[in-house]
Amino acid sequence: MNKLQERATDLLKGGTVKLIIGFEQGNNKIRPFFCEKPEDAEKLIYSDDCSTNNAVYLTKKELIGDNKIAIIATYKEIASIIQLNKENQIKKENLMVLTVDKDGDVTELTSFEEMEKFCEENTPAPDPVVAALIEKIDKMNREERWAYWKSELDKCIRCYACRAACPLCYCNRCISEVNCPQWLDPWKSTLSNIEWQINRVMHMSGRCTGCGACAKACPLDLPIGILTKKMSTDIKEMLGEGEGGNVLSTFNPNDKENFIH
Amino acid sequence: MSRIGVFICHCGENISATVDCERVAQEAGRLEGVEFATDYKYMCSDPGQTLIKNAIKEHHLDGVVVGSCSPRMHEATFRKTCAEAGLNPYMCEIANLREHVSWVHEKGEATTRKAIQIVTGLISKVQRNKPLNTIKVPVTKCALVIGGGIAGIQTALDIANCGQKVIMIEKSPSIGGHMSQLSETFPTLDCSQCILTPRMVEVAQHPNITLYTYAELDKLEGFVGNFKATIRLKAKSIDYSKCTGCGLCTTKCPNKKIPSEFNEGLGMRTAIYVPFPQAVPNKPVIDKEHCLYYQKGKCKICSKSCPTGAIEYDKPDEFMTIEVGAVVVTTGFNVLKTDFFPEYGYGKYKDVITGLQFERLASASWPTLGEIRRPSDGKIPQKVVFIACCGSRDPAKGIPYCSKICCMYTAKHAMLYQHKVHGGDSTVFYMDIRAGGKNYEEFVRRAIEEDHVNYVRGRVARVYEKDGKLIVKGVDTLLGAEPVEIEADMVVLATAGVASKGAEELAQKMHISYDPYHFFAEAHPKLKPVETNTAGIFLAGACQAPKDIPETVAAASGAAVKVVSLLSQENLVREPIVAVVNRCAPPLFSTCVGCFMCETICPYHAIEHEEIKDRKTGAVIKTIAKINPGLCQGCGTCVSFCRSKSIDLEGYTNEEMYTEVMALLNH
Structure with a gap:
């Protein structure tokens, strides 16, 4: 057993936590693993290659209840936890955040300051494929862009996997399910598919941590991850970083907002 | 099925000249849910209102759309009419056929169509309207006055004399403010202290006023009628x-x-x-x-x-929390110091002084016992130059506004100098003489004609020292921009009036708005000059813009009346146009997920946390947002920001507005 598995066994045996959310090796790829028994701890691995952002499970009341749990977190999870905390969705006393360094040593991040420091030090390099696609679309004119998104989003089957995979899509009732009034047509059609993505991106603006889980979850491999990505970059450029929540909901006299001038 | 009544007003000819009112009524009458539709020449008149009332009773109407002037004008009138006929007033909607249609379009088919569309949208909306009831908020019968200058003193005395309690805080060790520093006041030349100090004493002795000097506002929470202020007693x-x-x-x-x-x-x-x-x-x-x-x-x-x-x-320092129903901000102003002006020596010449410093030299008490003696050597200056508009009306200096009081006090200074230094010579450089006020122009003329003050229209480019004299270089624009050079013993700068130090911070503490120069902003420049945009917080005096004493006192009494009318009510009645967070059956209780982004965005701090608890165990099941109806101003910002659409604005719910828009689009 490696250090991670040993630590997990201890935590579960001692009853410190009821559940550890981590990763295991699946048939073809790494997948999320919910470890509840000490004897299962040896299945736990640590990897950056899991397409799921496991922070998505932290807002699932039916899964974690009022129990104390641990999460084995990579950059993606930690960035999401920080944002979730700003949005009052984390009960810190019920959550233990563990990371594993390259030597296999397990570290617990006990405060949000530590998590923020971790994120600063471990920011992954931008994905060249995503960057290239954004650049390509930026160069298109309005008509080309409209045609591009129409053809891409026409394929969408409205399975809402993007919504399910996103740690920050935690509403009890999504706007897509509101029917008084019916903001979005619930069926698959090009226009309402586009409307849904616009809605998703607007709701993510100023919040998205750029983990890319939405794009990886899409069964049709639609480039929806670049929508949130581009929106985050634009917002950062235009409004700067927000304090205590969402840059769009807070005001500071030193905000950039150069586009208004 | 709804039973809507539609009433189209001709507004004399204001609407009917361009809109075919009869046709609007006819077409509206054909729409689903409309029970009764008619047009009338003056709907707001007594017979017009009677027509509405009778129709409501006769046709058992459950909603009313009035096509008339702007709701700003007569919404209250028609809502009252509906209420008198037994219909909930919030089941009445106003289609603005005057400002939005007849006044802005030519006569024609398209204009009438637009009127029909607007009416149609509201007919759809009113069918979704819910009856609403006004909100009653209790009132704490005490006012807080921040600042003990003449504005604060007047406000406090007026409120206290109406029998209401007042708490006054003043950050310096004494009340009195700038007025206590002044020598004599224009246009009557009566002694400032003689008219002010009795009022200062009255404040201290008034049974309804509690005075805290050396005290500052630390925090202001709450809402109109129910503020909670934390005061730092230094x-x-x-x-x-x-x-x-x-x-x-x-x-x-x-x-x-x-x-x-x-x-x-x-x-x-x-x-x-x-x-x-x-x-x-x-x-x-x-x-x-x-x-x-x-x-x-x-x-x-x-x-x-x-x-x-x-x-x-x-x-x-001690902290004290007080509960008050209203707040009046009377924090006054400051004047720029001489070091603001590089062209006049950056404040390094001792005998270049500000107008406020001149007030002290002319004052009967300190520091010269009323003799005009220059600061450098205590000699009586034989030649004095007064420079008006120092900083003011100068966009290059960042102060495009007129400081308003300088023309008058400069005339007064020159006059006082002439009275006190016989044979002395005084020159005033000015841009324009702005003497609009009772007896003001006469006062300035007196300075020029009777006291022989030399008025030169032009600006001063530079003041510098040479052989113990201050050389003032300017131009006389009335003599063809001829250069003027004066060797002066003393120069008095009428420096611009600026917002008092810490004004921005104070405004942010109280959530009131302010202008780019940090003067506090009134709710309406003409019709609400002493109100702020935050209900229950009022303004008076020079914290709003430079003001002279008569204007300040008038504003202070105005603010006092507003406060008294607020405090004299048992309950405040508020429009029920406030946001609400939805509630639904367990286990969800509300679709609100408690992200509290609304809390960060709400400009009125109206969002609170509500814990939903298990009835038996008392355990917290969920924490959701709750909107304090006393604080909410119904702006709807939270509604648009709520991702799960868990907040709705009463009277303008998402469903109502959506229905209206869809009706407009589909018609």
């Missing part, structure tokens, strides 16, 4: 219950070389000091920054000399 280092105000300590204090704020630096004071002899309260405070004990740990001479043992060192 440590005075003196027990006022023991101090008799004998002043012995101030004569013994060894540190006597501190520039006196009251004398604008022209006189000195001690570290333990009463700002001026007529101060209210007339008891000293210790200025910790200059006190030898506080700075170096020893001295305590004041303590040894005090006959009543009133000195208490090392006491911390």
Whole structure:
């Protein structure tokens, strides 16, 4: 057993936590693993290659209840936890955040300051494929862009996997399910598919941590991850970083907002 | 099925001249849910209102759309009409067929179609409307006045004389403000102190006024009728219950070389000091920054000399929380110092002074006992130059506005100088003479014609020192921009009036708006001059813009009336146009997920946390947002920001607005 598995066994045996959310090796790829028994701890691995952002499970009341749990977190999870905390969705006393360094040593991040420091030090390099696609679309004119998104989003089957995979899509009732009034047509059609993505991106603006889980979850491999990505970059450029929540909901006299001038 | 009544008003000819009102009524009458539709020449008149009332009763209407002028004009009228006929007033909608249609379009088919569309949208909306009831908020019967200058004094006295309680806080050791520094006041030349000090005493002695000097606002929470203010009572280092105000300590204090704020630096004071002899309260405070004990740990001479043992060192600032129903901000203004002006020597010439410093030189008391003596050597200046508009009306200096009081006080200064220094010579450089006010123009003419003040229209480019004289270089634009050079003994700058220090911070604490120059903003420049955009917070005096004394006093009395009318009510009745967070059946309780982004965005701090608890165990099941209806102003910002659409604005719910828009689009 490696250090991670040993630590997990201890935590579960001692009853410190009821559940550890981590990763295991699946048939073809790494997948999320919910470890509840000490004897299962040896299945736990640590990897950056899991397409799921496991922070998505932290807002699932039916899964974690009022129990104390641990999460084995990579950059993606930690960035999401920080944002979730700003949005009052984390009960810190019920959550233990563990990371594993390259030597296999397990570290617990006990405060949000530590998590923020971790994120600063471990920011992954931008994905060249995503960057290239954004650049390509930026160069298109309005008509080309409209045609591009129409053809891409026409394929969408409205399975809402993007919504399910996103740690920050935690509403009890999504706007897509509101029917008084019916903001979005619930069926698959090009226009309402586009409307849904616009809605998703607007709701993510100023919040998205750029983990890319939405794009990886899409069964049709639609480039929806670049929508949130581009929106985050634009917002950062235009409004700067927000304090205590969402840059769009807070005001500071030193905000950039150069586009208004 | 709804039973809607549609009433189209001709507004005399205001609407009917371009809109076919009869047809609008006919077409509306054909729409689903409309029970009755008619048009009438003056719907707001008594017969018009009777027509609506009768129709409501006869046709058992459950909703009304009135196509008339702007809702700003007659929404209240028609809602009242509906209420009188037994219909909930919020089941009445106004289609603005005047400002939105007839006044802005030519006569024609398209104009009438637009009117029909607007009416159609509202017919759809009103069918979704819910009856609403007004909100009643209790009122704490006490007002807080921030700032003890003439504005604060007048406001406090007027409120107190109406029988309401007032708490006044003043950040400096005495009330009186700038007015107490002035020598004589235009246009009557009566002594400022003589008219002010009796009022200062009245404030201190009034049974309805509680005065806290050396106190600042730390925090303001709550809402109209129910504010909770935290006041910082700065440590005075003196027990006022023991101090008799004998002043012995101030004569013994060894540190006597501190520039006196009251004398604008022209006189000195001690570290333990009463700002001026007529101060209210007339008891000293210790200025910790200059006190030898506080700075170096020893001295305590004041303590040894005090006959009543009133000195208490090392006491911390105290905090006091008070509940008030209304707040009046009367924090006044500042004037720019001479060091703001590089062209006039950056403040390094001792004999280039500000108007406020001149007030002190002309004052009968300190520092010269009313003799005009220049600061550098105490000599009586034989030639004085007054420069108006120093900074003001100069966009290059960042102050495009007119400071308003300078024309008048400069005329007064020159006049006072001529009265006091016989044979003296005074020149005023001015841009324009703005003397709009009762007896103001006559006053300026008197300075020019009777007191022979030399008025030169032109600006001064530079003031510099040469052989002990101040050389003032300017132009006379009335003589073809001819250069003028004057050798002066003293130069008085009418420096711009600016917002008082800390105004921006104070505005942010209270959530009131302010302009780019940090003057507080009124709710409406003409019709709500003493109100702010935050209900229950009022303004008076120069914290709003430069103002003279008569204007300040008028505004102060105005603000006082607003406060009294608010405090005299048992309950405040508010429009029920407020946001609400939805509630639904367990286990969800509400679709609100408690992200509290609404809390960060709400400009009125109206969002609170509500814990939904298990009825048996008391355990918290969920924390959701709750909107305080007393604070909510119905702006709807939270509604648009809520991702899960868990917040709705009563009277303008998402469903109502969506229905209206869809009806407009589909018609």
